[in-house]
Amino acid sequence: MREPAGLEFSGVGRAFTVAGRHRQVLAGIDLTVAPGEVIALLGPSGCGKSTLLRLAAGLDSPTAGAVSVDGRPVRGIEPRCAVVFQEPRLLPWRTLFRNVAYGLPRGVTGAPARQEVEHWLSVVGLDAFAQHRPRQLSGGMAQRAALARALARRPGVLLLDEPFAALDALTRLRMQDLLAEVQREAGTTVLLVTHDADEALHLADRIVLLGPSEDPAAGSSIRLVLPVPGARPRDRGDSTLAELRASLLSELGVNIHGRIQA
């Protein structure tokens, strides 16, 4: 396993020009993630959470500021990061085994490669399905395979873009537990994009709340950084977490009594 890496955003901004119109999505993002830390990026949809994650992966580049992994700036696709998308995005013509092998770092071949793939398949509980095709799997299984593919890359930073959002409630809870377990075993740094306050509270060391500024044209920035008390794994029924949840939801504009705030 590669050592967990630190991740740093300094003064990061991202603007898009769509049909001649300038649109600022992110502005002035400063965030330092320690090696081995689990950060949940929480925010309403469309606030630029996924954009921030894509900047860390090198799938996109910032229009202001810089992103660095372990002090070295991210330029192009970042080999120390691995991404799990909202959809499993497995290659349908490959078996699960070969899909997971797709994540291996360049140069890992032969017996070590096979062992690595088998290891991660068994970690996510899919060793019996190595020769299956993606279409033969349920959504949860496919997403587990996508997680194994990311882990096979031995990433310093694991980037998760709402990976459980499309799963049913029960599968989602199981996947959260699996992720917590894998993170404990691998010790990897995790940046988890989510819109689920409970998921953030269950998994993260710190919750970073992203949201629009006073001036909507200025783009989203960090509204709040909230350290989550208590060591992981956490009890989902913990009462201090319930209070945090209420305040998080009210920050997100949801009144816990069911009314939407103006």
Place this chain on the structure above:
Amino acid sequence: MSLTEERTAVAPKRTAARRAVGVVLPLLLLGVWQLLAGSGIYSPAQLPPPGEVASAFGELAGRGELWHHIAISTQRVLIGFALGAVLGLALGGLVGLSRTANAALSPTVQAIRAVPSLAWVPLLLLWLGVGETPKIVLVAIGAFFPVYATVSAALTHVDSHLTEVGRAYGRSGLRLVATVLFPAATPAILSGLRLGLAQGWLFLVAAELIASSMGLGFLLIDSQNTGRTDVMLLAIVLLAALGKLTDTLLGFAETRLLTARR
């Protein structure tokens, strides 16, 4: 799993029955042909009965002439198809993968595609003489366009989610083509090859009708000149049968290739 097993167990009987249904229409057509020929509406010179066509087959086959025509036509189609398909794959690949190449080449290729097959014949005769070359080149032109069009379209429309996975996992350039773009486009490429082969036969007849002393197209035009309607019908039936046969063979290869990855 058990569900699919049951399904495959029942399948052979049903597919056999379905294939048998395909024979009904040709037999019906044969019957109608026989009735029409015997009804006196058409003279035997206009529409000889099927029996006469069969005896023409026996006559030409007995003299060994027929095999010669079939062999030379098949050879022209196969060589021409191979050339056209290779060029179509190469140029379609280039246009499908590079936006610059697409912008530069595709308007011209589209315009050339609009030229009817027969329009090429005089030019090819002028440039390449009356030997085998102009015929093979015309078949190659015919086979080229469907392959070119399907390959370029298939590569342009590969699911961008999958391409992004390839990029996120460090694949770019040729490695991205080999691991994501090409496999994703394979089904479309295979059906493009079948279309190319079918069009190769169409263009073959165009070539042989005008300038040849051998082949099924020659047999067609020669039978017109000698008033042998039975031979004319025989040539048409043979063209249909050969076209179907080569398409079936390619379709068989296609199924083998695609089920290997299912």
